Amino acid sequence: METMISLERAWEIVSQKIQPIKTEKVNLHEAYHRILAESVTSSIDMPPFDRSPLDGYTYVASPSDLMAITLRQVSEIPAGVYPDRDLVQGECAKIFTGAPIPQGANCVVRMEDTESQDDQVLIRQPVLPGANIVHQGEEIQKGEIILTPGSVLDPASIGLLAALGVEEVTVYRRPRIGLLSTGSELMEVGQPLLPGKIYNSNTYTLRGLLMEAGCEVKVASFVPDRLPETIETLESFKDMDAVVTTGGASVGDYDLVREAFVGMGCELLFWKLNLKPGTPAAVGIKQNQLYFSLSGNPAAAMITYELLVRPALKKMAGCLDQEEVFPVKMAGSFGKSGKQRRFLRARAVLREGEIWADPNYAQGSGILRSMAGSNLLVDVPGGHGPVKEGEMLFARWIPSEGE
Structure with missing residues (x-):
């Protein structure tokens, strides 16, 4: 098992293990x-036939038609009706958008460039052969x-x-994903909040992200920090294509998810990503079924999902397109520096044709509010130092629904 690896190395490992799902x-x-x-x-x-792209008159044009001409209207062709006769020189047919061009005709003139009285049509501005015809195929x-x-x-x-x-x-087929939140501190929404407890928000955010990615999601009730219950719940996902867990991913005495992965027969592929937030992530595999362990910190869980889980789900579902990075200018500063690579949450702003990234005021790994309204993850290399306004960095989109 590799530890403290780059995002790129993590994706290399995971992508090699992904098996496309059935069709x-x-x-x-x-x-x-x-x-x-x-x-x-x-x-x-x-189109399956030559058709008119506008309302007008169709006739047999000649390159020598330089002055106004008068033609005799012999038919009318609405959309959906095939012409009942051919046209010859000196004749025209009134035609409507989408209608088939009759045999013999070779152009369409706009209605507003004509005058009609009875069966006589004056073409004030004749057109050349081939004008205003959308050809078959x-x-x-x-x-x-x-x-x-x-x-x-x-x-x-x-x-x-x-x-x-x-x-x-x-x-x-839509990927079938099992979702589990762990932590003895969790309480379900709708219950009075007890001392020392927090509401289980990660299940709601990750379920939404998975559904947004086109997955069918099986949500398990969250489990406390106890190994037997964690293993039992993970084993209930044996018919899923992949499993995503949140919480229990770090180094504390009660961080049991990696141990649970091993206990139910997973091979651990790696633990810890060399980035912030979301360092304590792990991925395991059992019989082609991938298991993703994400941080219990809400923002960290969402960011690791966007950087690693979403691309894996897209490949699993047969999608060839993967997220691209692009340059952005910073519309604000970020004062911290550190050895680890960091992904800043930011809002895209368009200025004079350029994308600027306006970083969120709060970047802590547990601050879920920082993800609301953010649509960019700005990549700050390890050892970079404080980010300055106007500086050029690279970013990737946080996809919205359907993307």
């Missing part, structure tokens, strides 16, 4: 924010691969699949 077919209505498991190939051209051609495995099915992707007539897609 399933779902109806398009149930596919929002799911991860595609198979390529989707278009069975049709899109211009957007997508039959046989073209539209979406590839690992794609997140956002509303635009779902709409595209619907436009192609796709009814079902093969996606990765």
Whole structure:
């Protein structure tokens, strides 16, 4: 087991152990924010015919049409109706947005550039051949691969699949995650708070984060700092894809989670990350099932989740995209320095096209309020010294729902 390792080394270890979960077919209505498991190939051209992108008149244009011309209207073509006749020189058809272009016609002129009386239409500003026509297959051609495995099915992707007539897609099953909070100091919300106790907030924040990541979550009642109950509860998650625990992760006499991992047959992959907050994190594995032990300090638990657990869940669910880092300028200072790498909670501010990071006033590992309103984690290297306003650092987003 490795100890006090970098975040990058931790991810290298964890990512090598991740096994993609099984796939399933779902109806398009149930596919929002799911991860595609198979390529989707278009069975049709899109659009499936030459169509008009606007309301106007379609006719047979000539490059020599430089002055106004008068044409005879012979038909009207609304959207959804296929033309019942071809057009020849000197004729036109009134056409509406999305309607098919009739045979013979080679352009569409805007309605506002015409005048009509009875069956006579004056084209005040003639257009060239090919003007204002969306050609068959211009957007997508039959046989073209539209979406590839690992794609997140956002509303635009779902709409595209619907436009192609796709009814079902093969996606990765939602990860099933067990969640356990430990600590004899915990009390459930809704009960009168007793002396020396705190309310169990971590279950609520982590459950929300897991659900936000598209997981199915099985929440166990929190357990006190006793080894038998901890092992028993962990073993109740044997049908889960992964398990996340919070609390009992440090070096105290009552920090029993690592011992519980070993006691129920886990191989410990590492303990302690060389960063703040969230140093006392551990990961174990048992029969391809990953176990994540996070700090009991609320902000530390959330930050370690964002840095390590969320990327692991995304890979497990078949998502190819991982979080990227990007430069930010600091809109405020942070006075502390230290040997360890630190992640500051901050709010993104856009100034003259640049992203600035406004650090939260409180950065303690137990200050849950510091995460509210924060959408950036700013990476401060170990040994950096106090952070100054205007300084350039790197950051990563704290994803919001659906991302």
